[in-house]
């Protein structure tokens with residue numbers, strides 16, 4: 001047995017078999033070929049194999065999840081026969097005498113550039129499909145396989161890094177991921193957030209080797225200490241199995257807290273809500289006895305699809321969450337918050353030098369009104385089934401907020417005119433830019449609730465990209481500037497009777513719970529699995545005794 005070390009992001013022990021996820025940094029080389037006809041034959045054979053794979057995938061997806069989801073493979077099959085695509089490849093092979101891989105890559109880039117400049121969102125979104133089809137043929141030519149996991153045993157996934165869309169697409173139905181271990185990564189990235197919501201231990205910046213020879217070796221992960229033990233002996237595995245079952249019993253013992261209020265010994269109350277990324281996570285919200293959903297990151301629905309989810313598909317998801325939570329539990333749906341590390345392959349955005357400060361989040365919704373309208377229609381329709389709140393991310397001014405609210409009101413009128421039922425909705429915003437904090441007194445006159453997003457707020461306040469692992473030191477949880485921003489926002493919210501919640505990752509930092517209670521936030525919104533441990537802590541706290549000490553962080 002030997003040990004690798006990394007940085008702990010989400011704790012817990014895990015045992016499983018290693019699977020190495022190599023993105024296979026494939027560099028296509030330009031090679032001159034002596035026999036272009038033979039090269040054409042090679043290409044045609046690979047194309048036929050791609051068509052065979054796509055037909056198989058179509059049938060399989062059709063059977064498992066229906067026509068709408070399978071349609072994408074039909075589109076890919078059509079692209080395989082596209083005359084513009086094929087004639088360009090043939091020309092490069094036959095007239096310029098280059099290899100098939102290079103001909104495919106060149107053609108793909110040419111078409112992508114051509115489509116990206118067309119003022120048609122549908123055609124632009126097809127560029128991702130062209131890339132997908134080309135990658136498939138190139139992989140066949142080079143003998144590479146697609147990465148899929150089909151395993152009965154729990155998997156410890158080793159990767160260089162994982163994007164949120166890769167994480168979300170890992171087939172959780174066909175395998176059980178016991179832990180993620182990545183060589184890179186950042187603690188406040190959306191992959192980290194996803195791992196917390198999925199309740200899966202995650203270690204980042206680990207000194208692991210991404211060698212496929214590790215596949216199927218046993219490993220033990222200690223998420224809390226950031227340690228990975230490779231090839232442990234059976235005694236060690238048994239010892240860890242015992243620890244895991246003791247911890248499971250301790251977690252079960254928290255069930256006695258179900259139904260009890262989140263109240264300190266001296267009577268201070270706070271709501272505990274859950275952050276979720278998928279409609280199916282709502283089950284864990286109920287199981288962990290959260291007050292409701294404090295923030296549903298709706299963008300994960302978009303990230304797991306091959307194309308924009310249409311109104312019906314979105315409505316089904318939002319309705320499912322609202323209906324399960326019912327009229328008593330909150331259901332806060334955040335509108336699409338993409339950009340920076342959350343990229344939709346079917347919405348290619350222009351390259352930016354500073355994507356975290358670029359066209360992202362609400363700015364994208366405002367630039368793509370059809371996408372925004374479709375989402376808002378689905379949310380307003382879902383409001384008939386539960387206690388829905390609409391949360392707008394990354395707001396920076398009162399004018400911007402009024403614009404999105406007016407847009408939403410117009411969409412709601414359209415929905416009603418179409419004869420659909422709607423329920424009451426409340427409006428809220430993410431307070432996640434220093435601008436929003438500074439004008440929180442003005443913004444408080446416009447909405448019913450504030451969600452303080454400490455992940456982005458820390459990034460913008462400290463001028464430290466949350467994706468950059470070099471800048472960890474700027475994400476000090478005790479940062480005075482950040483804590484004062486939370487206090488200022490809360491004070492301004494309270495003056496106007498606006499509900500204030502902390503929904504960034506700091507909400508689950510138990511070293512700060514006393515301070516948040518002392519500042520007087522109304523709610524903490526955290527991964528579902530942390531609700532009961534936090535309730536226990538709050539019920540054991542005597543706020544009057546710890547208040548002064550806690551407030552010292554404010555300086």
Ligand code: PEP
Nearest residue numbers: 432453454455456503504
């Ligand atoms: C935040 O920024 O704190 C937040 C809750 O949103 P996200 O992490 O999804 O950007």
Ligand code: MG
Nearest residue numbers: 432453455456
């Ligand atoms: Mg944010």
